[in-house]
Amino acid sequence: MVLLIAVQPKIRFFLEMASKSKTFVTPLIRHVTTRGYAQAAPGVKREPKVSCAVLPNKTFVAALDNGSPVTRVTVAFKAGTRYEPQTELGIAHVLRSAAGLSTRNANSFIMARKLAQIGASVTASGDREFVYYTLETTQDNVDEAVEILTNMVCCQEFRPWELSDNNARLKFDIAALPPQIRAVDLLHKAAYRRGLGNSLFISPKRIGKISSESLQHYSCNLLAAPRCAVAVVGDSQERANMIAQNLNLTAGDTQTGEASKFHGGELRKEMGGDLAHVALAVPGAPAGSTQALALAVAAKALGNGPVTKWGTDNSPLAKAIGNVGPFAAAGFSVSYSDSGLFGVVLSVPKDEASAAVKAVGGLLKKPTLNDAAIKAGKNQLKLEILNEADAGTSLAECLAAQGLYTGSIKTPADLAKEVDAVSPSDVSKVLSAAAGNKVAMGAAGNLAFVPYVDEL
Structure with missing residues (x-):
């Protein structure tokens, strides 16, 4: 799925995010x-x-x-x-x-x-x-x-x-x-x-x-x-x-893949241009867990750009970054069978990258979300989940992924009910647990003013 995030009329960025209930x-x-x-x-x-x-x-x-x-x-x-x-x-x-x-x-x-x-x-x-x-x-x-x-x-x-x-x-x-x-x-x-x-x-x-x-x-x-x-x-x-x-499939190989361990650190790719694109994350939660659902709510609560086209972004993420010029930022939570990532993707003019990236890093290390932001995040997540019922292709892939992850399936309506059951205290707990970990960073574009991860 591709989300269009617009903060100023002069700048648009396309961020490929997790697909609906597969958030x-x-x-x-x-x-x-x-x-x-x-x-x-x-x-x-x-x-x-x-x-x-x-x-x-x-x-x-x-x-x-x-x-x-x-x-x-x-x-x-x-x-x-x-x-x-x-x-x-x-x-x-x-x-x-x-x-x-x-x-x-x-x-x-x-x-x-x-x-x-x-x-x-x-x-x-x-x-x-x-x-x-x-x-x-x-x-x-x-x-x-x-x-x-x-x-x-x-x-x-x-x-x-x-x-x-x-x-x-x-x-x-x-x-x-x-x-x-x-x-x-x-x-x-x-x-x-x-x-x-x-x-x-x-x-x-x-x-x-x-x-x-x-x-x-x-x-x-x-x-x-x-x-x-x-x-x-x-x-x-x-x-x-x-x-x-x-399908007449064979028995194949029973290998489970290398166990995932979060190391932190950073990788940078200098590509030039006028913009810096930075992804910051801390360890998340594995797929199917209650912590993963709470982090999905937290990611929406952090912010995904303005709700209306050309509107003002009043999300906690935008407020933390402040007035640093036109930028695009979105929270994300992605889960795998044995691990996950919770973080922010940011695109910002190169000259403003230092202040913006440090602000996002500070938010990940000390995340604070009030009840109103969490409620808004739950509503946004439920909207995406229920919209998936209208997209048959995404729904079929979601059911297959759920089966391989957990051995069972839940409909979009079931998932929406589980989102409703997430309390602000659940979100606060998982954010507190995630905030105490190392930060990992990936960066591409013009990185002249992008700080290193140990400078956050």
Whole structure:
């Protein structure tokens, strides 16, 4: 999801933030690859039914039958960048970018043509924990579309000449990265070093160095049944079970990835320009915990820019930064299976960077939120969670992520009720616990006046 944060008419910044109810279960940035088309279809009104199960092969399966005219199917795997071998960094980026290339049963042109004919689309995306393959299709074309999705997921061949042709796409992905995303990526590297610190994007020097054999080995080990979740929105649990069983996944590898340890520190990338983009964070909470939910509320309470277009930002974050010229700042909380980050992303003119970054650092070390700010944060978080019910693709990926994180699912309405139950004392407790830790920083842009982390 992309949030537009406007503080002055002359400046706009785009910050890629956690997606809706995945604010506290899904990482901050994801790379998305889309292929296909879509078409309208009549809907059938029925009462939503939510169900989940674990198949004998340990694949998690969930379904939300809400009568939608469009069926969304997400197949997710624990194959994100944290599982990359240190000798093959960037392989997860290549894997998701290669979605839709030729398989054992059909080449890329045939699959794209079939998707176009039935008005379906397939999206490949990924974060530090998971890789998602999401299908959108009309109710009457589910069987044919799922067959194509199964080919893309389970039958890829990674032909060397196609991977070579795909290098230009990888270069474009990297060249198109906003500096705010680079700052957040550097923040993770500084905070975790390895594992969760692995970049979401391949290094330019590594493009063309990932072999077909490496991709086959990575996918065979990690795109496996015990590491898989299948979520369906707009169809029944029986349909979800059938899709999961037809994937014919192997047992794969049982590796859990390197345990995450927050180290703190900083990484900086000098890129020039007139702006400095800085991400600051302290340790957060793991996904599914009550602390993660309280931190998600706190992140909204800190501030996400003005509520109305061109309006005044009266959030605690904006007040702490003060009158330092036009800037954009937003709080965030991101959670993983065993760790998390709570912090702020800031974009500010280079000459004002010193005062602004020190103000944000001081706020993270001694956060103070009154009841009014916490109430506003709860309302903003609930709004995002409930809006997700209208975005079927995001909802399907959210259900799959919940299944892999916790082994169960909660609807957006359930999550909104849990947000309501968060008290100001809960938020104060988690903020006090987080404030006593080291601060990690990632910075990109013109860093001439950006202070070092030990100067905060």
